[in-house]
Every structure is written in C-alpha cells, then in structure tokens.
Amino acid sequence: MTRPLILHEDRLFPADTATRAIARRLYAEVKGLPIISPHGHTDPAWFADNAPFSNATELLLAPDHYLYRMLYSQGVPLESLGVPSRAGRSSADPREAFRTFAAHWKLFRGTPSSLWLTHVFVEVFGLGVALSPETADLYFDTINEKLATAAFRPRALFERFNIEVLATTESPSDSLKHHMAIRESGWAGQVITAYRPDPVVDPEHEEFAPSLELFALLSGKDVTTWRGYLEAHRIRRAAFKEAGATSTDHGHPTARTADLTDAEAEALFQVIVSGNATPEQAELFRAQMLTEMAKMSLDDGLVMQIHPGSFRNHNAALHARFGRDKGADIPTSTEYVRALKPLLDRLGNERELRIILFTLDESAYARELAPLAGHYPVLKLGPAWWFHDSPEGMRRFREQTTETAGFYNTVGFNDDTRAFLSIPARHDVARRVDAGFLARLVAEHRLGEDEARELIVDLAYNLPRQAYRLDRSQSEKIARSA
Structure with missing residues (x-):
C-alpha cells in the first residue's frame, strides 16, 4: 500500500500557534533569497562538463555518507549501495542498489536525511508517493528520466536552485583545471574553490608523500626545505585566489596551535620530510601550520576555517576497502581555549584576519x-556542522552561543555537503529553524519583530557573504577585468 508524500508547509515551525504565526512571517522574508554556499564538497567537474547525471543511485546514494553510514550500521554492505571501492569501481547494479535503499528507508525516520531527501523528492523531482519497496522502481525510473533532460543538468539545477555562489574544496596538489574550464566556458554561475591543505600539512595523511611531490610540481618550489615549502603554499594560495577562492579550510584532529621560532620550525620540518616523525611531532607540525596559515591569511585576505575534532577513518577495515570519507568518521571531545592561545597571542587582535x-x-x-x-x-x-547539521543541533547552537557571542559573531549557515541536490533543502531547514528561534524571542518580548525581520535576512544571506568576503571577491574580480 502506497502512502502520499507530504512536505508540510509548517515543518519545523513552533507548535504554539501564536509563535508559529510569527515564524511564518519571518520565514517569508528569506524563503526566496539566493543561496550562499561558501563551504562544501561538490565536484567542480559537474559544472565544468555540464554532463547529465548518470542515475539516481550515483547522484543521491553513493556520494552521501549520511545515508550509507546508517545503512551500514544495519548490516547493509557498502558494495550493495553503489559506493565505489578504493579503486574507483562499483559492481552494484544501480537499480538494485536503489531498491536496497528503499527497503531500508524507514531507518531514516526523524533524521535530517529524511527531511532533506523528502524535500528533494517533492521539490526537485515532483514525486507524490512515499518511498517504499513498492515504489522503488517508480522513483528510480522517474528520477532517471528527468536526469536525462536538459533541465536537470548541473548548471540548470544550479540556476533553478537560485544558488548565488557555491564553493568547492580542493587540495594544493589539485590543478584546478575544472575551475579554469568553468571560467573559460562563459557560464555565469559562480563556482569557486577553497584551499584545503590537509594532504600536504598532515604527516599522518596517507597521501602526504605523493601530495608533496605534486605540490612541488605545481608550485615550482623545493618543498623539502622549510622556506621553499612555505613559499609553495603562498604560490598555490595565489592560484586558488585567482580561481575565486576566498577561504582556506583546515580539518585537523585537534584545534592545537603553536608559535615556534623559525629555527625550531625548520628543524621540525626536516624531521617531518624525513618520514620519521613521531605522533607528537606530527601533531606539533599541524599546530605550527595552523599559525603559519593564519599569518598567510593576514597577508592575502583568505578567510581561515578550522574544523577540528573528527577521528577520521575509525573503521580501519572500511577505510582499507573504500578509502577516506566513507562514513566512519567519529566526533571527539575538543578543547579550544588553551589550544588556540599560541595563535591568538600572535594574531588574535588583528582586525584584518578572519578565522571561523x-x-x-x-x-x-x-x-x-x-x-x-x-x-x-x-x-x-x-x-552547527556535520553531525549537528540538524534542527535540534541548530537550535542548540543558537541557545548556547547567542547569550555570549550574539548573532553577529556567527557566519550564517553553510551546507558542507557532497550531495548537490540537498543544498536547497539544507538551507531551507536552516532558515526555518532560525525563523522559529527568532519567533520565540519575539513572542517572549526579547526582540522586536522588525529587528527579527532584519536579523533573519542577515543570518540567511548577509552574514555568510560578509564572513567569507564574497563582496570583496566580486569587487576584485571586477577590478581585474577592467
């Protein structure tokens, strides 16, 4: 028996009718605003090539670790879901993989994934019946038929989603050829990159040695010397800025920073490139590099993002078969006050530096x-990020930070996703949650509704543009073309 698929217009709004009415009015202020997506992991090749997406499984299921980590927890092998192996291949039949997903759809009840995908099914593909084993083929065929049309190619969807700017993330050893192709194509969509140096900064990264070789090749510098290594970063950062980057992105295990002397840093670096570093020396090097990256950001204006605290690739067997980012990353406790002090002692009062x-x-x-x-x-x-990118996580973030940091020491919302079609759904959730939070403040007479209307526009649109210096990037782009 099939059930209707319902995307309720009041979803995520407060249950209290008076507060809900305020939330509705506030949400109306931002519902149609363009999407600013300044931190994400979509594939720039999609927008460079503008080729049709192949099928529902490869688009919706295989890239989304939120989905397959839940399925794996219930005993579903990743091989059966179309997740490519470390060699880049998948032996699963896409239709069978989608049927497997549909058979386990009830596992996602009450989760953010259910919210996001229901939005995608209704708003993007126009589906009107709930996903189930009985409707799996209907979903698969309907989605595939639409993906074969021009209206569902990556650039058309980008424009349909009203995305104003979307940032991807590349390492210093990436040639940025896809970003160059986007720019040379003449397409007006603003897809920019972000500088993610982890593979050449983390000595414990499994691709550290080969990434250093590419880093040297692309920068033209001897990266086995401390000065050459730092200069290579400056050269690659400049290339990323030319490709539109306004930010850097650092996913370290901890938030630890250091401020070594030049001699100490150079001596440590020689141990690192020798391949004989201890875990403590690797951690100290990562800590020093956060401070070095901050110094470079003060010079070149790139906004620095630090997101520590993930024990990556926790499932060693899964990592061996499928590689990084396959759903086995686990949050850890993270300390910031002492960890950041060396960096903040050096640079914390610099008003031209921005660290998120x-x-x-x-x-x-x-x-x-x-x-x-x-x-x-x-x-x-x-x-609220990754495991906390959820209605409850967003509310907890506002409740715990607003009293001390206010709203204007935050940066709005970013989606941090590989799942392209979920971007409008994720931003819609954030806008609805903020509407509900602000509505409660208005109902409690802690905020005027006129203030709330201004504030929700800032949270949805103005703050991310300002925080990631996207206005400055646009003005620099205009100046270069003049």
Missing part, C-alpha cells in the same frame, strides 16, 4: 567557543 571556528563537540559552545568569539576580533563561529 567549527566544532563537533557541542559541550564547547557555551564554555569556550562563544566566549572566545565574543572577545577576539579575528574569531567568528561557524554554524
């Missing part, structure tokens, strides 16, 4: 992060 902090440890919000961002000019708070 994220966390997977919600216990740090009220105790550490909000007080830090509520004091240091360089610091802003990134939104």
Whole structure:
C-alpha cells in the first residue's frame, strides 16, 4: 500500500500557534533569497562538463555518507549501495542498489536525511508517493528520466536552485583545471574553490608523500626545505585566489596551535620530510601550520576555517576497502581555549584576519567557543556542522552561543555537503529553524519583530557573504577585468 508524500508547509515551525504565526512571517522574508554556499564538497567537474547525471543511485546514494553510514550500521554492505571501492569501481547494479535503499528507508525516520531527501523528492523531482519497496522502481525510473533532460543538468539545477555562489574544496596538489574550464566556458554561475591543505600539512595523511611531490610540481618550489615549502603554499594560495577562492579550510584532529621560532620550525620540518616523525611531532607540525596559515591569511585576505575534532577513518577495515570519507568518521571531545592561545597571542587582535571556528563537540559552545568569539576580533563561529547539521543541533547552537557571542559573531549557515541536490533543502531547514528561534524571542518580548525581520535576512544571506568576503571577491574580480 502506497502512502502520499507530504512536505508540510509548517515543518519545523513552533507548535504554539501564536509563535508559529510569527515564524511564518519571518520565514517569508528569506524563503526566496539566493543561496550562499561558501563551504562544501561538490565536484567542480559537474559544472565544468555540464554532463547529465548518470542515475539516481550515483547522484543521491553513493556520494552521501549520511545515508550509507546508517545503512551500514544495519548490516547493509557498502558494495550493495553503489559506493565505489578504493579503486574507483562499483559492481552494484544501480537499480538494485536503489531498491536496497528503499527497503531500508524507514531507518531514516526523524533524521535530517529524511527531511532533506523528502524535500528533494517533492521539490526537485515532483514525486507524490512515499518511498517504499513498492515504489522503488517508480522513483528510480522517474528520477532517471528527468536526469536525462536538459533541465536537470548541473548548471540548470544550479540556476533553478537560485544558488548565488557555491564553493568547492580542493587540495594544493589539485590543478584546478575544472575551475579554469568553468571560467573559460562563459557560464555565469559562480563556482569557486577553497584551499584545503590537509594532504600536504598532515604527516599522518596517507597521501602526504605523493601530495608533496605534486605540490612541488605545481608550485615550482623545493618543498623539502622549510622556506621553499612555505613559499609553495603562498604560490598555490595565489592560484586558488585567482580561481575565486576566498577561504582556506583546515580539518585537523585537534584545534592545537603553536608559535615556534623559525629555527625550531625548520628543524621540525626536516624531521617531518624525513618520514620519521613521531605522533607528537606530527601533531606539533599541524599546530605550527595552523599559525603559519593564519599569518598567510593576514597577508592575502583568505578567510581561515578550522574544523577540528573528527577521528577520521575509525573503521580501519572500511577505510582499507573504500578509502577516506566513507562514513566512519567519529566526533571527539575538543578543547579550544588553551589550544588556540599560541595563535591568538600572535594574531588574535588583528582586525584584518578572519578565522571561523567549527566544532563537533557541542559541550564547547557555551564554555569556550562563544566566549572566545565574543572577545577576539579575528574569531567568528561557524554554524552547527556535520553531525549537528540538524534542527535540534541548530537550535542548540543558537541557545548556547547567542547569550555570549550574539548573532553577529556567527557566519550564517553553510551546507558542507557532497550531495548537490540537498543544498536547497539544507538551507531551507536552516532558515526555518532560525525563523522559529527568532519567533520565540519575539513572542517572549526579547526582540522586536522588525529587528527579527532584519536579523533573519542577515543570518540567511548577509552574514555568510560578509564572513567569507564574497563582496570583496566580486569587487576584485571586477577590478581585474577592467
């Protein structure tokens, strides 16, 4: 028996009728605003080539670790879901993989994935019946038929979603050829990159040695010397800025920073490139490189994002078969006050430097992060992220940070996703949750509704543009073309 698929117009709004009415009015202010997506992991090749997406499984299921980590927890092998192996191949039949997904759809009840995908099914593909084993083929065929049309090619969807700017993330050893192709194509869509140096900064990264070789090739520098290595970063950062980058992105295990002397840093670097570093030396090098990256950001204006606290590739067997980012990353407790002090002692009062902090440890919000961002000019708070990118996580973020950091030491919302079609759904959730949070403040006479109307526009649109210096990027682009 099939059930209707319903996307309720009041979803996520407060249950109290008076507060819900305020939330509706506030949401109406931002519902149609363009999407600013300044931190994400979609594939720039999609927009460079503008080729049709192949099928529902490869588009919706295989790239989305939120989906397959849940399925794997219930005993569903990743091989059966179309997730490519470390060799880049998948032996699963896409239709059978989608049927497997549909048979387990009930696992996602009450999760953000259910919210996002229901939005995609209704708003993007026009489906009107709920996903189930009985409707799996209907979904698969309907989605595939639409993906074969011009209206569902990547650039057309980008425009349909009203995306104003979308940032992808590349390593310093990436040639940026797809971003060059986008620019040369003449398409007006603004797809920019972000500088993610982890593979050449983390000595414990499995691709550290080969990434250093490419880093040397692309920069033209001897990256086995400390000075050459730092200069290579400056050269690649400049190339990323030319490709539209306004930010850097650092996914370290901890938030630890260091401020070594030049001699100490050079000696440490020689140990690192020798391949004989201890875990403590690797951690100290990562810590020093956060400070080095911050110094470079002060020079070149790139906004620095630090998002520590993930124990990556926790499932060693899964990592061996499928590689990184396959759903086995686990949050850890993370300390910030002492960890960031060396960097902040050096640069914390520099008003031209901007550092956005994220966390997977919600216990740090009220105790550490909000007080830090509520004091240091360089610091802003990134939104509820990854495991906390959920209605409850967003509400907890606002509840725990607003009293100390306010709203204007935060940076609005970013989606941080590989799942392209979920971007409008994720931003819609954030806008609805913020509408509900602000509505409660209005109902409690803690905020005027006129203030709330201005504030929700800032949260949805103005703050991310300002935080990621997208206005500055546009003005620099105009100046270069003049």
